[in-house]
Amino acid sequence: MINLTLKDGSVKQVAKGTTLEELARAISQGLARNAVAGKVNGELKDLSFPLQEDAQVEILTLDSEEGLEIMRHSTSHLLAQAVKNLFPGTLLGIGPAIANGFYYDFDSEHVFTPEDLEKIEQEMKRLAKEDYQFTCRTVSREEALNYFQEKGEKYKVELVNDLPEEARISMYTQGNFTDLCAGPHVPSTKMIKAFKLQSVAGAYWRGNEKNKMLQRIYGLAFAKAADLEDYLFKLEEAKRRDHRKLGLELDLFSLHDEGPGFPFFHPKGMVLRNILEDFWRKEHQKRGYVEIKTPIILHRSLWEQSGHWDHYKENMYFTKIDDQDYCVKPMNCPGGMIMYKTKLRSYRDLPIRCGELGLVHRHELSGALHGLLRVRNFTQDDAHIFMLPSQIKEEIIGVIDLVDYFYKVFGFEYHVELSTRPENSMGSDEAWEMATNALEDALKAKGMDYKINPGDGAFYGPKIDFHLKDCLGRTWQCGTIQLDFQMPEKFDLTYIGEDGEKHRPVMIHRVVYGSIERFIALLTEHYAGAFPTWLAPVQVRILPITDKQNEYAKQVRDLLSEQDIRVEIDDRREKINYKIREAQTEKVPFALVIGDKEVQEQTVAVRRYGEQKTETMPFGDFVALIKDEILSKKIRQI
RNA sequence: GCCGAUGUGGCUCAGGGGUAGAGCAGCUCACUCGUAAUGAGCAGGUCGUCGGUUCGAAUCCGACCAUCGGCUCCA
Structure with a gap:
């Protein structure tokens, strides 16, 4: 028997040779169902890993980042399998997990199109349902080389050759697909549920521009469909913050x-x-x-002296003045x-x-x-x-x-x-x-x-x-x-x-x-374009309700302007709703609505960016408020 | 620079071998209005550029340019 210390600190005694999967089942059915891999003394292992001695053991599920990463990596293998099925003759590069997903690099005569991605995704879904087991086999260097050489997988051969002398070389197989891989992987393709192929991009083999450019297919993968949806929604949201759009x-x-x-x-x-x-x-x-x-x-001689001429020339612009070489710094x-x-x-x-x-x-x-x-x-x-x-x-x-x-x-x-x-x-x-x-x-x-x-x-x-x-x-x-x-x-x-x-x-x-x-x-x-007041290009926009209030609006503007506050009046003959909408769209921190009541009472109705409510206050109070906000460089969470 | 995609009025986008359309923005007119779009009208494009195919090209083809996503590189 061996003693296994679990994540919660408890110790479980099991027979020598018990696999992680059996351990998970012994802990709970739920855990066994959701387990993707395990961690033994800090090292990631497949669920099929047999425990031979006392150890710290953790069963990983998709609730953990590590579990997700393993599943994402497995998804990249699934992608490779689908591509191999649909496009025989495609050569494999590498296929790691990345933040939120995975990619796989392929060398193929065929240029992958967005339509291909859809087909590949369908094939992946089909394969996932087949419930193929990921099985690991440790092989000798010769065996690995022979295998990949025979298949013409020159990139894999290169990878094997570059593995250090003492490296344990392993290959993972799911269904008809085998790949060189250190693992670990999820036990079965059916653990892979929520994924989406995103894009194809060129990527140099081994990140070196002297090498051939391969086709990299990017994908997203999450524990469940809802997480994928959430992420896609967040991506859309993020695009609204894009400075090119907001600019x-x-x-x-x-x-x-x-x-x-x-x-x-x-x-x-x-x-x-x-x-x-x-x-x-x-x-x-x-x-x-x-x-x-x-x-x-400045003259070329300076850049020769500094070393830029020798070390930075590809990035520099040049010009000639009076027949002499000059560089733009x-x-x-x-x-x-x-x-x-x-x-x-x-x-x-x-x-x-x-x-x-x-x-x-x-x-x-x-x-x-x-x-x-x-x-x-x-x-x-x-x-x-x-x-x-x-x-x-x-x-x-x-x-x-x-x-x-x-x-x-x-x-x-x-x-x-x-x-x-x-x-x-x-x-x-x-x-x-x-x-x-x-x-x-x-x-x-x-x-x-x-x-x-x-x-x-x-x-x-x-x-x-x-x-x-x-x-x-x-x-x-x-x-x-x-x-x-x-x-x-x-x-x-x-x-x-x-x-x-x-x-x-x-x-x-x-x-x-x-x-x-x-x-x-x-x-x-x-800031998603809603700059804090101290940075906002326009800090205050005054919105008179009708042109009857224009005069007071101008007084307010002049007083604010004297205080170095960046202020505009929107005195177009538009409805107040329209003016407010524009002030909000343009993300002006303060809109001051001015109607008869405000003129009467020498107040302003303050509506802040991103808020529905307005607060009517004496003009002097508003000046104090905004000046404090500018001076303190206040950042408001919206 | 490399791989892929994209390029139609200021913006967002539809259309597509017979010579271009919408919404928003703009302009004009009317409405003087209380917290996210008042209505009507007008104007605006050699469809990224240059070539080619064709009786005819914005539409098909090619090259180039730019943009987007990556790779490489970097503040």
């Missing part, structure tokens, strides 16, 4: 064929930009930053270098925190452009901090705190990544290690959770990245802190130390918003 509706910005990736900001979008910039300047001044502005076009740092060198610096001057709202241009691949989230010109809220080596940690922490402060003001949740040395980079291993450690130390000192993003650093240094989510949950890098030992070297930056000798400063590149454009996009999606 047009709210008249914030536009994009045109004449300038793909070069956004046009409209008056209302400019209000947002300017508020973000004003807030930025104020907070940076408080923290000892100065601000500069450097040119957008993709980054602000070289300009900052020139500024630093305009005079002799003393250790007493450091750190120098030098900010710049700099417009940079980068040639992004046409297929990568995406609203304001990925553009070809954008304004970085950049700063370069020049400092003594002894100031590194404190300065990094200062920036981490600053970013955290900013994101909290907007109500953003974020996650942090540490990006390490990329392939095409410059500098010595020691310098990279030093810089990476310094960043990691600062993160640890702050007790922050972070994930490592190997090889994703800038070519001159590692970085801490701050990521925010868009309406569909895709994450975008915004803030970043990059520690750089290379530029000071390349530009021979120096300061005079206490000892009277020249020394090399260290520098940080950092942004908080990241790019104003991207940040505006994320703000728009975050």
